Structures are given as structure tokens and as C-alpha cells.
Amino acid sequence: MKDDKIDIKTLDPQEYIAIIKKCGEKPFRAKQLHEWLWKKHAHSFDDMTNLSSELREKLSKEFFIGYPKITSKQQSKDNTIKIAFRLFDNSLIEGVIIPSGDRLTACISSQVGCALGCKFCATATMGFKRNLMAYEIYDQLAEIEKIALEQFDDSISNVVLMGMGEPLLNYDEVSKAINFMTTSNGMGMSPSRITLSTAGIISGIKQMADDNVKYNLAISLHTADNEKRSRIMPTNTKNDLFELKKVIQYFHEQTGSRITYEYLFLKGFNDTLDDAALLAEFCKISPCKINIIEYNPVNGIPFKPGSKQDLSSFVRYLENKNLIVNIRQSKGADIDAACGQLACRIERKKDKNNEK
Template sequence: MGAVITQQSKTDIRKAKPEAIKAFLAEIGEKPFRSKQIQEWLWKKSARSFDEMTNLSKKTRELLEEHFVLNPVKVQDHQLSSDRTIKSMFELHDGHAVEGVLIPTSSRMTACVSSQVGCSLSCKFCATGYMERKRNLDAAEIYDQVVLINQQAETNYQIPLSNIVYMGMGEPLLNYKNVLESIDHITSPEGLNMSPKRITVSTAGIAKMIKKLGDDEVKFNLALSLHAANDEKRDKIMPINESNTLEALKDALNYFYNKTGNRITFEYIVFYNFNDTLEDARELWEFTKKVPSKVNIIEYNPISEADFKNTEADRLDQFAAFLEKKGVTVNVRRSRGKDIDAACGQLAIKKK
């Protein structure tokens, strides 16, 4: 009697190396080209079951089912905002959940995806930072969020995704391998064939991993959650700054730029009476001179765990105007999906 194969002992086919799939196919007497067909089903056609692989024989599909497992991410719940933003709770195969957001605007259709279940960085203004980090997402779980959000875009608005931002739950650079592998599947001609120029990975600032991105000569865009351009203020809201100072980040970002040629985006949330004065704007301008960059000024979205408030409209306008007069490229990002807790910094799995 052969060993009984349980669901737990099966290999996740999307984690299996192509050589292992080829070896399995040889073992069951299938032709090697079937391996390419399977990869196509997994990463180009986004198959969610072996039954969908209709150019394989029924017997081969049954044998795949017997030896491998496919763990597609599922939409457990979703909410529609008054501004057409859609927030989804995605259920993972082990019962954990993450959130992702479809952000439709007049010029683009953006997916905001998560890279970790929870987060370990404890940024004081971010709801995810108050959650415990349970685990990293694997590449397929990140890829699935993109596929499902794209389906929502096409179903609800008849427009496919134009952009992807890794700005959901978690710190992408603390899940480096899986994040880069997911981007490979999203951008590869054998995958979703999306341009890396339409993908932005956002980090709270881990200097050595930013340098690694440079060494790997990545093609996607990099955004740094800055939120204060002096160490004392940044330490107060982002504990990661204590071990990754602005000086260390400046060196890492210049290294990244010299290796990739990609200008950095600084994300700057304006908190009332904390980092919203013209002196703060001057410090930010000084920092932008040290790194080829542009600035996204972001409205703050209050969370119950923190006392921060969004700055007043006239202070935000003065802040942006100061930077623009100094020649900084500035975009003011208005909140989307605030009424369903889908806006920047609001993603958290609410305990039932």
C-alpha cells in the first residue's frame, strides 16, 4: 500500500519549481510540453482549480489534484464607498485574512495590495501597525489579489487595472523574496504582462533592503513613507527610523537611484500641529534636494487607535505651495474610500 496523501502533505503547485512539475509529468507518462501549459494556466490564465485546465486530459488533471494543491485567495467580503472605491477582505487558505483596495479615478484604475498579514513596524498613525504580524504572504497570494481586484475593475467599471501599489497591509521589504517574485509573475509575458513602470512598492524605510533593490536593478517604482524630514519627529511616529535614520535612507535611496535611474516618491502625510508648518515644508524641501525625488502629500485618515488629525485645508495648501515655489514636483493625494476604512493607513482586519 502506498502512503495516503493528505491535503496537508500535498505540494502547493504554485510554489513547486517547474523542474519538479516536469519530473512529475514524466513519472505519469505525460509529455514535457504539458509543464508549459500548466504554468500558463497558473500565471497567465489565473486558474483557480485543476478542472479549469481543459487542454490537459481528465486523468492528468485528477493526478495533479491527487498530488498537488491550488490555494486560491477568495473574496470573503467587500464594501463599496460613495466615491466608488472597493475594499475587499481576502481570505487565505489557512484562515488568515488581508485587505486590498480598488481605487478608481478618472485617469487610472489602481489596485492597492497587501504583502503581510498584519505588520511588525508599529507606525503610530497606521491601523495595520496596531496589528500583530502573523506571517508573510507568498507570491501567489499577492498575485491573486491583483487578479481579483482586476476582475472587480472590469465587472464594476468595465476598465482593467492600470496601476498596482504595494501599499496595503505590511512592509513589502520585510517580505522581499515573495514581493519580487509576485512582481515577476505580474510583469512577465508568461504572466499578466503588466509594465513594471505601473507598479509602485512603498516602504517605511529599510536602508539595506533599498540597496538590495538597487543591486537587483528592479524596474518598478519605489516610494518612501517619509512623513517627517527630521529624525526627532520621525522617531516619534515611525520606530523604524531609530535604526534607519534619514542619513542612512538618503544614502540607500541615492544608491537605488544610481543603480536603477528611478526617481523616488516621498509620501508625506500632513498631521495637524505635528508636521504641517512651513518650517516642516522647508525641511522636506532640503531633504528632496539630497535625492532625485518627487513628493506626494497625503491627507490623513483618522483611526481610533491614534490621536492624530488631518491638517486644515489652508495649511495643506500653503505647505504644497511652498514646495512648488522651490521647484519640487508635488501631488496632493485626496483620500479615497474613507467612509469604508479603505483609505491610506486605515486597513486593519476588524475583530468580529
Template sequence: MVQQSKLIDIRSLSLSALKDKLTAMGEQGFRAKQVYEWLWSKSCTDFDQMTNLSKALRETLKNNFEIRAVKVRESQVSSDKTIKSSFTLYDGNVIEGVLIPTPDRMTACVSSQVGCSLTCKFCATGYMERKRNLQADEIYDQVVLIANQAAEKYSQPLTNIVYMGMGEPLLNYSGMMKSVERITAPDGLNMAAKRITVSTAGIAKMIKKLGDDEVRFNLALSLHAANDEKRNQIMPINEQNSLEALADALKYYYTKTKNPVTFEYIVFHNFNDELQDAKELARFCKHVPCKVNIIEYNPIALADFVNAEADKIEQFAEYLRSQQIVTNVRRSRGKDIDAACGQLAIKEETAV
């Protein structure tokens, strides 16, 4: 059990709230902007490194505030150069994130929750207990730490971020949105919103909220079946968020944002790999401008699902293309270190 700190989590404060705190302590207001820049533009996690602040101010900061920095616990490098890292949070919880290098991009796959509550039958994280939502700074820190790996290991800058790690981002809506704001803000990491993709298992009312908030990042929906009976079997969330409800939400989202949607679809052997399944998916795709990413399944010990045969996957993709649907077949990365899609899970014995 982590002892409750009496110090204020400084990164939970807005710039104006930080200014109020510092002026109440007798400091000049402009100091808040300097501190904020250290925290969010320079990703500083140690008050002593804020070198343009006086020693007295640094002591004041240390006596009143804390920076709950995420730390790399362990990293593994795959044969395909993917790097999976486990990260320790301030309260001892552990999450995972992945650096996915390809010839034309460096992508950070980040987690949004400790565990997950959605119990998708094919996903390792779905078999974990959801312990809590991540705070915005904990998501931000994953991006910074993975960007550092890209620079140090491959001499490349981070180009893309996907919220496809542990957890359901739309069930941590405020933490996810604030992290995107800090990652994209000119006084944050200043990354383009179009380089960020948030993936959801499908929560209709929160997809509509994304529309109301007119988000500029990309939305991906983990679909995996385009009929309710099959989707209910593998994704219990579908029982409260039917395909009809999701289609309605996606149409609303598109009218508000004009952002095309990506549908993610794993083709499972003898489950959703027939021409009829492809036809159902093609019909669902007509609701909004979209593309389909067919994802290779990565088996996990807790489930019996198997990837469809290669020729079945190709036939499935070809049918979608024949319907003028942009379709990509994505090969998995990092399978040998359990870093691939659906494989992220902290084994209980590794928890701090």
C-alpha cells in the same frame, strides 16, 4: 487551526521544478508549460478547468497538487466607487485590498503581509500583530481578484498596482519580488513594471538590495517627517533606519536604477505642518530625483492624529513647489468604508 496538507502547493514551483515533478510522474515534459500557462497567464484556480489537459492528467494533478486560491470574503463599495475587499487565505487568515477607480486609471492596492510589525503610530495596520508574510501567489491573486472587480463593476482594465496595503513589502522581499515577476512576466499577467509602485516605511539595506536587483518598478518612501526626532515619534523603524541611512540607501538605489523616488508625506495638524517642516522635507528631497505626494490623513480610533488644515496643506505644497519639487496633493478615497490609506485592519472578531 488549518490541517497541514500533504499536497504540493503547485504555484510555489518554478516552471522547471514543475516539469521535473510531472516527468517523474510519467507525464510528458511539455505538459508543465501548459499547466503553468493555466496557473499564471489564465489565473486558473481549478484543475478541472484546464480543458486542454486529459482527464487522467487532471486527476493526477488533483491527487498530487493543490492551488491555494485566495477568495473574496466580503466587499464594500464606497460613495466614491472605491471597493474594499477582505480576502480569505488558505490557512484562514484574512487580509484586505482595495480597488481605487479614478477617471484615468484603475489601481489595485494590495497587501504583502498578514498584519504588520512596524507599529507606525498613525496606521491601523501598525496596531495589528504580524502573523506571516504573504506568498507570491497570494499577492498575485489579490491583483487578479481586484482586476476582475474593475472589469465587472466599471468595465475597465486594471492599469496600476500599488503595494500599499497591509504590511511592509520590503520585509517580505522574496514574496514581493516573485509576485512582481509573475505579474510582469510575458507568461504571467504581462503588466508593465512601470505601472507598479512598492511603498516602504524605510528599510535602508533592503532599498539598497532593490538597487542591486536593478528593479524596474517604482519606489515610494513613506516619510511623514524629515527630521529624525519627529520621525522616531511616529515611526519606530526610523530608530534603526535614520534619515541619513535612508538618504544614503536612496542615492545608491538611484545610481543603480535611474528611477526617481516618490516621497509620501501626511501633514499632521500641529506636528509636521509648519514651514520649518516643509524646509526640512525640501532639503531631504535634494538627495535624489523625486516627487512628493502629500496624502490626506485618515483618522483611526487607536490614534489621536488629525489632518492639518486645508490652507496649511496648501502653503506646505506651495513652498515645496517654490523649490522646484514636483508636489501633488492626494485626496483620500474610500474613507467612508475604512478603505483609505492607513485604515486597513482586520478586526479580531472577523478573523476566520
């Protein structure tokens, strides 16, 4: 609600027919309204040029169109772009465009802040504010797509829900958003180009399996040692590796999909051959691939990246076990856009200065 008006994007699109009927218009106008909101990403009823001015006026008396407003854009030396968005209630979130080879990946947020408190993550320092609504998740992608076309003359090829927040603690809205991304009434993307990344919420993975999702699942594993994992990811005390194994097996049986494990390579924490052996053992449960991510230090967080030498021995060990391993250089570190660095620092600082 804003000035007693309803955010039209929060309504189920099925309700557009009733709204249009109430305005005394023909039902096909509901389809046009849907197209403006979900395909053409209109920010104002005035943009809806094929609707009569009377209808636009009636709509704008009762509704407003919520969308994440871009408040800043930063480009890294490696061309990664970080975008800060301000939402209708002044909340801040971030999304990132990561160019790599012929891919343009959009990394988007699912919550404002995060409640899970992973020890290596800057977002965790913000605490949790609220879940994003489906359109706020979807519209980040729509806005990012516009920037990708302007800056790279190309469309977004892949989407990862790996920005701020734990998507499986906001599963219903995330599912609706992915549905808009993949339907022909929305962006029409292939689900195989979308990856949901979770810290390992067991009930959420079970739900994904039961829903037989067609998009990809990535799990931020970071170590296959249960006790050590609890030390850096407090959620592991409730979602431990023994239960996680069972639900991964179930997910694979239901969907037939291969799971990706994300592994931040942390000096003195998970960078030895014993750690690699534990990881290889864990990976036996179902077909998988491993993304080893080079860690980017975050101010005030005590972890450091593992050495190049340890990294190559680690990777060699896993490859000798016939595992698929990719090394991911975290991009955008100079603008705090890399993995685990999203915390809206610049925008929050501006807000604090304005309060003074």
C-alpha cells in the same frame, strides 16, 4: 500542506516539467499547467479543460491550488472598492481598487499584519502574523483584475504595494510576485506601472538598487525631522534619515529612477512651514516627487488631518522650491479603505463572533 497535499503554487514553475513527466505525460503539458495556474488563474484542476481527466485526477491526488478567497467586497461613496481575502491558513488580508481619472489602481498587501508599528496606521494594531508567499501577492492582483473588469469594465492600470505589511521585509517573495506581474507568462504589466512603497528599510532599498529594479520606489517619509520620525515610525531608530539619504542617493545612481515621498499631512505634527523647509532640504538628495496625503482618522489613533489652509501654504512653499507636489485625497475613508486604514476589521469581527 493541506490533507497531506502540496500547494502547487508554492513550487517553482521549473518543477512542473518533472511533475508532468512523473504523471507519464508529454512535456508540453507543463506549459499548459503553467498557463492555467499563472495566466488563467484556475482555482481547481477540474477547470483545466485541455488536460486529460486522468492527468487532472493524478494532479489533484498530490496537490491543491492555493489562492486568496474573496470573503467580502465593500464599495465606497467614491467608488473605491475594498476586498478582504482569506488565505489557506485562515489568515486575512485586504486589497483595494482605487479609481481616479483614467486610472484604476490596485493597492495590494505583502504581509499578514505588520511588525513596524507606525503610530498612525491601523494595520499596525493587528501585529505581524506572517509573510505572504509570492503567489498570494500575485493572486490578489489577479482577483482584483477580475473585479475591475466586472465593476468598471476596465483593466487595472497601476499597482501599488502599499496595503498591509512592509514589502521590503518580504523582499524575495515580493520580487517573485512582481516578476510574475511583469512577465509575458504572467500578467505582462509594464514595471513602470508598479510601485513598491516602504517605510524606509535601508537594506531592502540597497538590494533593490543592486538588483537594478525597473519598478518604482516610494518612501513613506512623513517628516524630514529624524527625531520626530522616530516618534511615529519606530523603524526609524534603526533606519534613520541620515542612512536613508545615503541609500536613496545610491538607489538613484544605480537605477536612474525618481523617488516618490509619501507625506501624511498631520495636524500639529508636520504641517508647518518649518516642516516644509526640512522636507525641501531632504528632497535635494535626488530627483523626486512628493505625494501629500490627506490623513483619514482611524478609531483609537490620536492623529488628525492638517487644515486645508496649512496644506495650501505647505504646498506653495514646496512648489516655490521647484519641487513636484501632488495632493492625494485618501479615497475610500467611509469603508476604512484609505491609506493607513486597512485592518480587516469586519472579517475579524465576524471571526470573533463565530468563536463565541
